[in-house]
Amino acid sequence: MRRISGILAVIAVLGASPQAIAQPTAQPDISALNDEFDGKALSDGWTQFHDAFGWPNKIKALDIGGTTAGALHLEPHHSAWVRDLNAPFLFKTVEGDFDVRARVRVRGLKGEVSEDTWSLGGLMARVPNRSNAGKWEPRAENWHFITTGIGHEAGKTMTETKGTYNSSSSLKLRPYANGWVELRLVRVGMALFALARRDANSPWEVRDRFYRMEARPAMQVGLIAYTHSKDLPQEPDDPERMNRNVNTAAPVDMALEVDWIRFSRPKLQAPRDWYAQVSGGNPLANPNLPEAELLAALGG
Structure with a gap:
């Protein structure tokens, strides 16, 4: 089959109707959510x-432009985002589909x-719920x-992708470059993709694909950081205790720095109807879609 680019490649590969995917549903621009972190404080709109x-504050240190010029600097206390446990999270609420990117360094x-x-x-997209402290x-x-x-092995830099469904977490650790990298989360209907690249001149790499039948259009999208102090043993989860307490005495050796975070709508948008999506109306949800075709559809 001759090579076809962009939307037509996805349609041709999967036999989807062009009307199902090529006609975008009008969604408001979300670029106003962008933050270049070029001031001295968080801009409006962050939660x-x-x-x-x-919950208690598990942020050990947070500044904009103070530690690193033109960047957010965040140090977490001993904490984790896994199962029912929580850690530092700065987010903005996004309705509908999104393509969020950030240049980060850990x-x-x-x-x-x-050393921990x-x-x-990096980046997280969370479904709101009614649970609170x-x-x-x-x-x-x-x-x-x-x-x-x-990740699990000291001194080895990774990307971690993690999907959590009703507090059951599954993760993937893959070796990756150290230093500044660009991370990306793209949501197109019920399909969500995690990508990374070393810099703006490098190609995007798909690090994970997620599929969730989620009726709620809103997600909390933003920045997370977490670390495990090497002075503390691994212990079984106890969310009631661990979420309600912050170990400020445990030494930690980790900082997340964010040069910028930018929000846009994806090139492609899925039909709103749930049945249309699960019955083939969202060709990006096909797990057999080759990575090259997915990248072409998502764009650079």
């Missing part, structure tokens, strides 16, 4: 997870690489993320 839902406080394990930061409900967390940093 901090702990403020919004009554480093140690004394060197280029954190599970020290990662005053009325916490287990098994209510639903979110997806892509982060960069140190």
Whole structure:
């Protein structure tokens, strides 16, 4: 079959009707959510997870332009985003489909690489729920993320992608470059994709694909950071205790820095009807779609 680019490639490969995917549904521009972090404080529109839902603040340090010129600098206390556990999260609420990108770096406080394990930061998209510190409900967390940093093995830089469905988390760790990288989350209807590239001159790489039958159009989209102090042993989850307490004494060696974060609508948009999507109206949801065709459809 001759090579076809962009939307037509996806349609040709999957036999989808052009009307199903090529006609975009009008959605308001979301570029006003962008933040270049070139001031001295967070711009309007950011929500901090702990403020919004009554949890203790697990941010050890946060500044804009103070530690690193033109960048957000965030140091988390010992914490984790996994299952029912929570950690620092700065977000903006996005209705409908989105293509969010950020240029980030995760480093140690004394060197280029954190000395701790599970020290990662990047982008997350979370489904809102009614749970909060005053009325916490287990098994209510639903979110997806892509982060960069140190995973299970000390000194080895990775991307971590993680999908959580009703507080059941599945993750993938893949080796990746250290230093500044660009991360990206794209939502097209019920399909959501995690991508990374080393810089603006490098090609995007698909690091994960997620599919969720989610009726709610809004997601909380933004920046996360988490770390595990090497002075503390691994322990079984106890969300009631661990979410309600912050170990400020445990030494940590991790900082997330963000040069910028930018929001836009995807090139492609899926039909609004749920049945149209699950019955083939969203060809991007086909798990057999070759990566080259997916990248062509999502664009650079």
